Amino acid sequence: MEGEHVLICVAWPYANGPLHLGHVAGCYLPPDIQARFERAKGNRVLMVSGSDEHGTPITITAEQDGLTPQEVVNKYHEMNKKALLDLGCSWEPNIDPRGIEFGGSLFNRTSDDDHKTKVQGNFKSLYDAGFFESKTTPQFYESYEQGGGRFLPDRYVEGTCPACDSEGARGDQCDSCGATYEALELKNPRSKLSPDAKIEIRDTQHLFYQLNKFQSALEKYSEDRHGVWNSNVRAMTRQQLDAELRPRAVTRDLNWGISIPFDDDEWSGKCVYVWFEAVQGYLTCAQIWSERYANEHPRGESAWENWWRVDEDGNVPRHLYFLGKDNIPFHTIIWPALVMGLNAANSKENEITFQPKPGDLALGYNVPAMHYLLLAGGQFSKSRKHAVWLPSFLEQYDPDTLRYYLSINMPENHDTDFNWPDFVEKVNSELIATYGNFVHRVLTLGHRLDTTSSDPFSTFEQLELKEEKDEVERLFQLATDSLEKHRFKESLRHVMGIAQYGNQLLQNAEPWKYMKNPDDEGYEQSMSSLAFCWRIARCLAIATNPFMPKSSQKLWNLLGHETDVQHQSWYDAIHWAAPRCWNSETPTPLFERLDLNEIMEREQGLIEENSESKEDITHTVKGGKKKKKEEKNMSTIEGIQYIDFETFMSIELKTGVIVKADDHPNADKLYVLNLDDGTDNGRTICAGLKEYYSIQELEGKNVVFVANLQPRPLRGITSEGMILAADDGDGGVSIITLDKSMKPGSKVR
Ligand SMILES: [Zn+2]
Numbered sequence: 011m012e013g014e015h016v017l018i019c020v021a022w023p024y025a026n027g028p029l030h031l032g033h034v035a036g037c038y039l040p041p042d043i044q045a046r047f048e049r050a051k052g053n054r055v056l057m058v059s060g061s062d063e064h065g066t067p068i069t070i071t072a073e074q075d076g077l078t079p080q081e082v083v084n085k086y087h088e089m090n091k092k093a094l095l096d097l098g099c100s101w102e103p104n105i106d107p108r109g110i111e112f113g114g115s116l117f118n119r120t121s122d123d124d125h126k127t128k129v130q131g132n133f134k135s136l137y138d139a140g141f142f143e144s145k146t147t148p149q150f151y152e153s154y155e156q157g158g159g160r161f162l163p164d165r166y167v168e169g170t171c172p173a174c175d176s177e178g179a180r181g182d183q184c185d186s187c188g189a190t191y192e193a194l195e196l197k198n199p200r201s202k203l204s205p206d207a208k209i210e211i212r213d214t215q216h217l218f219y220q221l222n223k224f225q226s227a228l229e230k231y232s233e234d235r236h237g238v239w240n241s242n243v244r245a246m247t248r249q250q251l252d253a254e255l256r257p258r259a260v261t262r263d264l265n266w267g268i269s270i271p272f273d274d275d276e277w278s279g280k281c282v283y284v285w286f287e288a289v290q291g292y293l294t295c296a297q298i299w300s301e302r303y304a305n306e307h308p309r310g311e312s313a314w315e316n317w318w319r320v321d322e323d324g325n326v327p328r329h330l331y332f333l334g335k336d337n338i339p340f341h342t343i344i345w346p347a348l349v350m351g352l353n354a355a356n357s358k359e360n361e362i363t364f365q366p367k368p369g370d371l372a373l374g375y376n377v378p379a380m381h382y383l384l385l386a387g388g389q390f391s392k393s394r395k396h397a398v399w400l401p402s403f404l405e406q407y408d409p410d411t412l413r414y415y416l417s418i419n420m421p422e423n424h425d426t427d428f429n430w431p432d433f434v435e436k437v438n439s440e441l442i443a444t445y446g447n448f449v450h451r452v453l454t455l456g457h458r459l460d461t462t463s464s465d466p467f468s469t470f471e472q473l474e475l476k477e478e479k480d481e482v483e484r485l486f487q488l489a490t491d492s493l494e495k496h497r498f499k500e501s502l503r504h505v506m507g508i509a510q511y512g513n514q515l516l517q518n519a520e521p522w523k524y525m526k527n528p529d530d531e532g533y534e535q536s537m538s539s540l541a542f543c544w545r546i547a548r549c550l551a552i553a554t555n556p557f558m559p560k561s562s563q564k565l566w567n568l569l570g571h572e573t574d575v576q577h578q579s580w581y582d583a584i585h586w587a588a589p590r591c592w593n594s595e596t597p598t599p600l601f602e603r604l605d606l607n608e609i610m611e612r613e614q615g616l617i618e619e620n621s622e623s624k625e626d627i628t629h630t631v632k633g634g635k636k637k638k639k640e641e642k643n644m645s646t647i648e649g650i651q652y653i654d655f656e657t658f659m660s661i662e663l664k665t666g667v668i669v670k671a672d673d674h675p676n677a678d679k680l681y682v683l684n685l686d687d688g689t690d691n692g693r694t695i696c697a698g699l700k701e702y703y704s705i706q707e708l709e710g711k712n713v714v715f716v717a718n719l720q721p722r723p724l725r726g727i728t729s730e731g732m733i734l735a736a737d738d739g740d741g742g743v744s745i746i747t748l749d750k751s752m753k754p755g756s757k758v759r
Pocket of ligand 1: 171172173174175176179184185186187188189
């Protein structure tokens with residue numbers, strides 16, 4: 011259908027910390043690629059998301075940092091929104107430049123008053139339709155000496171685990187043994203934030219959403235989506251449905267959130283649960299966008315209905331939900347159950363159905379959920395301080411290199427890893443060597459032809475080159491088909507295949523050999539191929555746009571276009587008769603090469619600057635796989651970072667003898683040391699000791715080294731470990747030597 015309405019729903023980031031690369035790969039980059047692709051195909055795209063700003067993790071951060079919850083969320087909302095824009099995600103402008111009827115985007119927030127009002131309205135509708143039930147449950151309550159008190163959500167309570175007697179167990183769950191229990195069972199309960207307050211158990215009344223009423227409709231919906239959802243989404247949904255849905259609490263005892271829209275005193279001091287309201291943001295955000303930006307739309311404030319309601323002919327707007335795999339049941343069960351509830355509340359008999367009728371709100375078409383991107387083997391997590399943060403990443407690196415790396419490494423079918431050496435490798439030897447170099451060669455060769463002409467290639471398009479066009483079209487179609495199926499990694503591989511094919515063509519045509527000799531036999535063929543390579547580069551500018559918008563625009567301009575490449579239609583990429591143009595300025599490369607050593611030095615420097623992020627940087631520098639168990643056991647207590655015994659024992663320290671020391675050929679501060687480590691071959695270690703030791707002083711020394719550090723290249727030489735040395739921070743450095751002579755390779759404990 012021409013100009014189909016597509017709603018791109020992006021999981022709402024929790025405003026309790028900065029975004030890290032795991033979030034970007036899982037939730038935030040894929041929808042932007044999809045949105046750009048859909049727009050290029052001529053579809054009407056509305057993209058919605060925003061900061062999820064309520065709930066106890068935020069109030070706990072606020073109380074611990076001496077801030078108000080609003081101050082916490084203001085900080086992270088701004089920071090994360092800026093980072094997403096810096097990454098090139100199309101959250102601005104809010105109105106599609108093609109016109110308001112083509113949609114736009116809004117990155118909103120759940121503390122927005124209009125969101126609150128709309129959620130309260132939906133709450134009432136669902137209540138009136140009879141989908142809530144009321145229950146009284148016991149809950150911890152702290153009372154103050156001066157009078158008053160408050161109910162304590164589970165995260166606010168600590169005590170002794172009833173199962174294993176561990177201290178510091180939470181109100182409903184023990185982190186040590188994993189046991190879950192009823193609040194009443196926790197031993198020695200106390201308030202986490204005011205441990206001296208008197209604590210008791212009081213009854214409290216709450217409303218529950220009757221998910222059980224939707225069980226059958228959800229099962230039918232899930233069967234209906236069978237051929238669309240991927241296997242992971244199907245399996246996780248099945249698992250929850252098989253366990254039978256139960257009523258789920260929608261209210262809780264907390265002030266930070268959306269208040270319950272009832273006047274009775276009983277409901278003061280209570281709010282709506284985050285799960286119930288944040289997920290409604292997909293709907294409220296579309297409505298708010300329409301109220302704030304769509305006054306020029308033919309339907310005005312009702313514009314959102316084009317993206318949400320089934321039209322009179324039964325056409326359903328296509329809803330795509332992008333999220334990480336931990337969030338699947340929220341989008342295949344809970345949110346559909348709320349949408350079905352709202353539709354039922356709107357119908358005469360409150361009938362629940364999985365097939366929305368004209369005028370009803372649409373259910374999700376697909377949930378292209380991602381697996382996890384891991385940081386060198388451990389899962390990225392905000393709470394564990396184990397991450398590479400998006401804002402600081404973007405201060406240093408070209409956003410398109412990250413977009414490339416995360417796309418080509420996207421966790422579509424299984425978890426994938428981020429590590430710096432792999433990032434540098436993929437950028438330098440794939441992105442730059444294949445794509446960057448190809449377009450740079452074409453442009454440079456063009457400039458060598460005849461720079462006085464307004465288009466040096468124009469006279470060379472003599473031969474038809476049918477076979478070549480077919481091949482590019484074939485690859486382009488493959489890339490398109492993959493994008494239709496949300497297979498971003500596969501699609502980008504096909505796009506890179508086009509660049510690779512261009513390189514081959516150039517290599518075979520050897521235009522640099524023929525360009526000065528028009529009388530040679532192969533001249534015409536060679537020059538026609540070169541001219542066609544300009545068209546391949548033009549194709550690449552359009553095809554790379556969803557993935558790497560910034561460099562795609564740069565290429566578009568280098569080719570001589572003055573327009574905005576994102577307004578080119580998708581299939582224009584293979585429109586071979588498109589008018590030519592030319593940019594007479596000397597071309598500059600699309601990307602800068604990355605230097606792993608510089609990156610490692612910078613990351614190392616960050617450790618010293620910021621002890622808070624010590625853990626994640628150490629992980630990053632090591633770059634190898636790491637056992638999950640080790641990270642779990644690391645904890646920070648009052649600024650001291652403890653490691654457990656097992657982690658310590660995993661570091662292999664050994665003795666060795668420096669047999670030979672040489673100057674590093676490419677680095678002023680480094681020596682290349684040959685070490686007798688007790689093995690036949692010995693090992694090479696690069697060490698920054700030049701300022702402190704002469705070669706003569708080092709040779710023959712008995713030293714201690716880390717034997718199981720992942721080998722890494724240091725300016726061209728692979729270093730296989732690290733020599734231990736003491737550093738007084740004041741310019742004094744001394745290597746650790748042995749008191750007695752020992753056999754090389756002896757273990758140090
Ligand atoms: Zn326990």
